[in-house]
Amino acid sequence: MNLYLVNILLALVWAAITGAFTLSNIVFGFLLGALALYLIREQAGSLGYFRRGMRFISLAALFLYELVLSAWRVALLVLSPRMNLKPGIFAYPLKVERDLEITLLANMITLTPGTLSVDVSEDHKFLYIHAIDCSEPDALRRDIAQGFERRIMEAFR
Structure with a gap:
């Protein structure tokens, strides 16, 4: 059984036992x-479960970092006297390759100030x-x- 589902079920069982179905209690149950699962990780085969969780957190942290950094860059571009x-x-x-991964990448790019995902090619090979500043497209591709x-x-595979 998927360990994420087991973890959600454990959170719901915790909420049922305590009798409080509040968001904070369910989150606490999820952490519990x-x-x-961490304590029985070898028996449950959940070693990858925690690594993947850390990779999701890493992806979210990178997105927040890029969001702030690109917002700062766009603000400097707008406030500069010469908009070159x-x-x-x-x-x-x-x-x-997967639709979920392509959608997530496109949305992260769109949500980052200064860039916008326009379209995906028919064969799903190009985005x-x-x-806003495409003077160095190779640097943008590399980033x-x-x-x-x-x-x-890393997070989805």
Whole structure:
């Protein structure tokens, strides 16, 4: 059985036992269930469960970091007296293959200020991205590949 489902069930059992189905109590039950699964990780085969959880946290932290950094860059661009920008659209070759991974990557790019996912090619090999400053598309491709895409592949595979 999927250990995420077991952990959710343990959280719901905790909420039922305590009689409080509040969000904080369910989250506490989830953490308690994760601790219980951690204690029996070798018997339950849950070694990968915790690694994957850390990879999801790493992906979320990277997204928040990139969000703040790109918001700062866009603010500096807008406030600068000379806007020496070269907006454009470039094709990004995808390494992720699953629809969920492509959607997550496209949404993370879109939610980051200064970039916007425009379209995915018919064969799901390229993601077309609009950048507010597309003067160095190779650097943008490298940043996406070494950042969001790498962390998405680590978290989902």
